[in-house]
Amino acid sequence: MTKGCPNPLDHRTRIGQTRREKTRERLCEAAIMVFAERGLNGTVIDHVVRQAGVSRGTFYNYFDTIEDVLDAARVMLKRELVLLVKDSVDFDRPPAERVAFGLRAFIEVARQNKLFLEFSARLGHQSYSFSNLLKETAPGFVSSAIEAGEFRPIPEGLIFDLMESGAIAVLRRLMDGEEVDVAAFVAAMLRVLGLSYEASVAIAALPVEVPQPAEDSLLLRANATWSASH
Amino acid sequence: MTKGCPNPLDHRTRIGQTRREKTRERLCEAAIMVFAERGLNGTVIDHVVRQAGVSRGTFYNYFDTIEDVLDAARVMLKRELVLLVKDSVDFDRPPAERVAFGLRAFIEVARQNKLFLEFSARLGHQSYSFSNLLKETAPGFVSSAIEAGEFRPIPEGLIFDLMESGAIAVLRRLMDGEEVDVAAFVAAMLRVLGLSYEASVAIAALPVEVPQPAEDSLLLRANATWSASH
Amino acid sequence: MTKGCPNPLDHRTRIGQTRREKTRERLCEAAIMVFAERGLNGTVIDHVVRQAGVSRGTFYNYFDTIEDVLDAARVMLKRELVLLVKDSVDFDRPPAERVAFGLRAFIEVARQNKLFLEFSARLGHQSYSFSNLLKETAPGFVSSAIEAGEFRPIPEGLIFDLMESGAIAVLRRLMDGEEVDVAAFVAAMLRVLGLSYEASVAIAALPVEVPQPAEDSLLLRANATWSASH
Amino acid sequence: MTKGCPNPLDHRTRIGQTRREKTRERLCEAAIMVFAERGLNGTVIDHVVRQAGVSRGTFYNYFDTIEDVLDAARVMLKRELVLLVKDSVDFDRPPAERVAFGLRAFIEVARQNKLFLEFSARLGHQSYSFSNLLKETAPGFVSSAIEAGEFRPIPEGLIFDLMESGAIAVLRRLMDGEEVDVAAFVAAMLRVLGLSYEASVAIAALPVEVPQPAEDSLLLRANATWSASH
DNA sequence: GATGAATGAGGCTTCATTCAT
DNA sequence: CATGAATGAAGCCTCATTCAT
Numbered sequence: 001m002t003k004g005c006p007n008p009l010d011h012r013t014r015i016g017q018t019r020r021e022k023t024r025e026r027l028c029e030a031a032i033m034v035f036a037e038r039g040l041n042g043t044v045i046d047h048v049v050r051q052a053g054v055s056r057g058t059f060y061n062y063f064d065t066i067e068d069v070l071d072a073a074r075v076m077l078k079r080e081l082v083l084l085v086k087d088s089v090d091f092d093r094p095p096a097e098r099v100a101f102g103l104r105a106f107i108e109v110a111r112q113n114k115l116f117l118e119f120s121a122r123l124g125h126q127s128y129s130f131s132n133l134l135k136e137t138a139p140g141f142v143s144s145a146i147e148a149g150e151f152r153p154i155p156e157g158l159i160f161d162l163m164e165s166g167a168i169a170v171l172r173r174l175m176d177g178e179e180v181d182v183a184a185f186v187a188a189m190l191r192v193l194g195l196s197y198e199a200s201v202a203i204a205a206l207p208v209e210v211p212q213p214a215e216d217s218l219l220l221r222a223n224a225t226w227s228a229s230h
Numbered sequence: 231m232t233k234g235c236p237n238p239l240d241h242r243t244r245i246g247q248t249r250r251e252k253t254r255e256r257l258c259e260a261a262i263m264v265f266a267e268r269g270l271n272g273t274v275i276d277h278v279v280r281q282a283g284v285s286r287g288t289f290y291n292y293f294d295t296i297e298d299v300l301d302a303a304r305v306m307l308k309r310e311l312v313l314l315v316k317d318s319v320d321f322d323r324p325p326a327e328r329v330a331f332g333l334r335a336f337i338e339v340a341r342q343n344k345l346f347l348e349f350s351a352r353l354g355h356q357s358y359s360f361s362n363l364l365k366e367t368a369p370g371f372v373s374s375a376i377e378a379g380e381f382r383p384i385p386e387g388l389i390f391d392l393m394e395s396g397a398i399a400v401l402r403r404l405m406d407g408e409e410v411d412v413a414a415f416v417a418a419m420l421r422v423l424g425l426s427y428e429a430s431v432a433i434a435a436l437p438v439e440v441p442q443p444a445e446d447s448l449l450l451r452a453n454a455t456w457s458a459s460h
Numbered sequence: 461m462t463k464g465c466p467n468p469l470d471h472r473t474r475i476g477q478t479r480r481e482k483t484r485e486r487l488c489e490a491a492i493m494v495f496a497e498r499g500l501n502g503t504v505i506d507h508v509v510r511q512a513g514v515s516r517g518t519f520y521n522y523f524d525t526i527e528d529v530l531d532a533a534r535v536m537l538k539r540e541l542v543l544l545v546k547d548s549v550d551f552d553r554p555p556a557e558r559v560a561f562g563l564r565a566f567i568e569v570a571r572q573n574k575l576f577l578e579f580s581a582r583l584g585h586q587s588y589s590f591s592n593l594l595k596e597t598a599p600g601f602v603s604s605a606i607e608a609g610e611f612r613p614i615p616e617g618l619i620f621d622l623m624e625s626g627a628i629a630v631l632r633r634l635m636d637g638e639e640v641d642v643a644a645f646v647a648a649m650l651r652v653l654g655l656s657y658e659a660s661v662a663i664a665a666l667p668v669e670v671p672q673p674a675e676d677s678l679l680l681r682a683n684a685t686w687s688a689s690h
Numbered sequence: 691m692t693k694g695c696p697n698p699l700d701h702r703t704r705i706g707q708t709r710r711e712k713t714r715e716r717l718c719e720a721a722i723m724v725f726a727e728r729g730l731n732g733t734v735i736d737h738v739v740r741q742a743g744v745s746r747g748t749f750y751n752y753f754d755t756i757e758d759v760l761d762a763a764r765v766m767l768k769r770e771l772v773l774l775v776k777d778s779v780d781f782d783r784p785p786a787e788r789v790a791f792g793l794r795a796f797i798e799v800a801r802q803n804k805l806f807l808e809f810s811a812r813l814g815h816q817s818y819s820f821s822n823l824l825k826e827t828a829p830g831f832v833s834s835a836i837e838a839g840e841f842r843p844i845p846e847g848l849i850f851d852l853m854e855s856g857a858i859a860v861l862r863r864l865m866d867g868e869e870v871d872v873a874a875f876v877a878a879m880l881r882v883l884g885l886s887y888e889a890s891v892a893i894a895a896l897p898v899e900v901p902q903p904a905e906d907s908l909l910l911r912a913n914a915t916w917s918a919s920h
Numbered sequence: 921g922a923t924g925a926a927t928g929a930g931g932c933t934t935c936a937t938t939c940a941t
Numbered sequence: 942c943a944t945g946a947a948t949g950a951a952g953c954c955t956c957a958t959t960c961a962t
Contacts, residue, residue, distance in 0.1 A: 709962095734951085734952060735952080746953095746954090750954070750955080
């Protein structure tokens with residue numbers, strides 16, 4: 001209550017927590033870069049701490065295993081991606097278009113963000129996964145569309161699995177530098193959902209606006225740091 | 231001692247090669263079992279040689295790295311699978327049915343052979359892969375069907391990727407003990423190829439005969455040994 | 461605010477010293493509990509500061525090493541024990557009875573105070589030691605009794621060593637939950653001092669009143685806290 | 691069965707086992723030296739392997755922890771000591787003399803073998819222990835003597851504990867370079883067993899022949915190596 | 921060829937200690 | 942004084958690889 005001299009303990013605590021949070025983020029960012037480059041199995045704690053510029057001991061103040069930091073990194077990435085993809089989808093459009101835009105937005109973000117591409121492709125289904133993203137972005141979305149007669153019946157778990165595993169297969173090709181017909185992939189998924197061949201191709205061909213990550217986003221910052229050294 | 235064996239060196243050589251081949255197979259079999267249980271990263275050479283009942287040094291007489299023995303094991307498995315799946319497909323049937331039968335045969339073999347299921351699901355796209363299998367079983371098969379108007383246009387690489395990644399996703403669910411609607415998966419793939427929803431569902435529902443591996447096949451022998459200890 | 465406190469600096473200093481002393485005691489108490497549980501080698505500074513509820517850095521304001529805090533704790537315990545055992549010994553009794561009472565009082569205190577038992581048994585001869593206690597309680601006591609013809613000649617150092625090492629062996633058995641014939645131990649020590657078998661057994665069998673630690677003693681407080689979590 | 695060419699496998703196996711046993715002994719010997727110098731807690735695996743002149747990895751081919759090698763070393767030492775002390779005791783002598791000779795032999799061996807002294811004193815009751823030695827050398831020996839009326843009643847466990855803890859206290863004094871009246875200690879133990887003061891002193895004063903370890907004994911070899919570097 | 925003991929680089933983990941706030 | 946984040950030395954342990962028999 002004393003003006004001009006708030007509880008010094010609180011102050012110290014706040015400072016400490018801020019610093020703590022910052023270090024944690026540095027570790028996650030570093031982990032993303034290392035994972036992107038070496039995959040989960042090629043990554044050891046030493047790589048991460050060196051990339052983060054902290055000491056080995058510091059790592060253990062925040063995580064117990066290399067998997068733990070991957071989990072944390074995944075969560076951070078996912079948070080940003082959900083926002084990003086959500087932005088790119090117009091909720092007034094019919095379900096098929098929303099699926100098409102979401103898938104393409106996801107792939108385009110990866111295509112334009114090499115770090116993210118490597119991370120997602122390499123980590124495969126262990127990484128942030130599209131199906132989870134879809135579930136979080138729009139839970140029950142497919143089911144309702146099926147009930148509404150927009151899609152034909154298919155188990156929701158299956159369509160999520162196919163989208164995720166398919167998207168990762170696409171990213172893997174992109175990472176290897178191969179040409180990929182993204183529209184064909186999107187159209188295929190739409191047919192899985194019951195659309196006719198013609199409709200699937202038409203909707204998959206609609207122009208899509210690729211969402212741009214915010215200037216200060218983890219995605220952009222990490223990509224910048226990472227690209228600098230490649 | 232052997233009548234009609236003029237050159238003892240030849241004999242010894244032949245005997246030696248037989249023994250050599252047998253040891254190699256033992257190592258591969260052992261590797262499959264260990265990989266099925268622990269995945270690629272959990273597996274170390276010691277596990278394999280102990281399972282095979284040979285000495286550590288012997289391993290290096292046949293392979294250089296743990297990946298090498300995995301490769302060899304993959305090849306052996308694939309050889310058996312190609313035969314198995316080929317058997318189950320009647321080449322007089324229309325392409326859609328052949329795709330449906332092939333996919334289902336593959337999944338059913340895995341469902342009935344726990345060792346193979348674990349191996350394929352765990353190794354994921356690193357394992358023997360379905361798309362490779364498809365390519366080897368019937369190269370150009372999809373393209374011709376497209377040209378013949380049986381399927382609608384789609385890049386051959388893409389459809390292979392989707393089938394492989396989708397099939398592995400299915401196996402992973404099976405391995406986790408989840409219920410999987412295999413027919414729905416097969417129907418989805420048929421729609422990707424351009425069939426109508428009704429046709430896809432109808433063909434996916436056709437009864438399929440699961441091919442049985444030969445008594446002395448690697449698949450069956452290894453599965454028996456492995457199941458004995460689980 | 462305090463009436464009759466002319467020099468605020470003195471006041472602050474005094475307050476500070478009080479606080480300082482209290483923190484020091486908290487650390488010692490905590491150390492005793494941790495040592496009792498994990499022994500010297502299993503104990504790390506972190507355990508102690510967490511038990512004491514202070515920060516890691518604070519530890520270094522009071523001690524340099526983990527051994528230092530053990531030393532301090534030992535001193536505190538010993539101070540209390542000397543008083544306790546002294547109370548239980550009637551100085552008008554003959555030397556043999558005083559030895560018997562002292563030994564039994566010591567062992568009974570440990571028997572009734574689980575924390576102290578674990579601490580003493582685990583730390584062994586590194587802990588507060590009985591021979592030191594004896595020396596401090598009654599220096600020269602044995603020598604005089606020998607000169608007075610109450611005991612038979614034996615090097616004072618040796619008898620102290622035997623009592624200490626023997627008592628700790630007894631405590632160790634108690635800690636392991638074994639039955640221990642304390643009277644037999646006491647009688648044995650009396651025979652070492654030259655008493656006849658019959659006399660030793662008779663005196664060791666005399667009823668002894670176990671001294672009770674004061675309500676606010678370190679012994680009782682720490683034991684309470686510690687017992688609460690076991 | 692073939693003369694002149696016994697099974698080569700057997701031969702190799704035998705060679706291997708011999709080598710294996712030798713390395714194991716080297717590690718134990720090394721461990722004894724290191725423990726003697728630094729105690730259990732000051733000893734780390736690196737010290738032992740360096741002393742043994744083998745690689746770090748080799749250690750793990752034989753033991754899992756530093757405690758394990760201590761156990762093994764204890765067993766080896768004990769085996770030698772049992773023989774040594776047994777030799778020094780004339781089984782025709784009365785029980786009191788046998789106890790006296792055994793105790794003195796043990797202490798004299800330690801006094802003349804610096805390595806063994808340090809090892810026993812430092813490891814304390816964790817080390818090879820006298821009471822175990824006594825139990826193994828002559829199980830039930832004390833009980834029978836009590837029944838025969840040679841000693842007075844005392845729990846066997848207690849007398850063993852007192853002898854062990856007392857002997858170690860004596861060794862500790864010796865290690866610290868203090869003068870120790872070994873005869874007084876032995877006499878004390880005899881009085882514990884019920885002998886009169888005069889008898890105890892008389893028997894403890896009997897001349898004792900110190901047993902000499904065999905030339906190729908672990909005790910002598912290790913002591914030589916160790917003394918060379920002190 | 922087969923064997924398995926020995927090796928040592930590489931990664932993991934703990935914990936005493938420092939120091940800015 | 943108290944705090945706790947950061948540090949890095951020190952020890953632990955695994956495992957691919959070599960090599961004498």
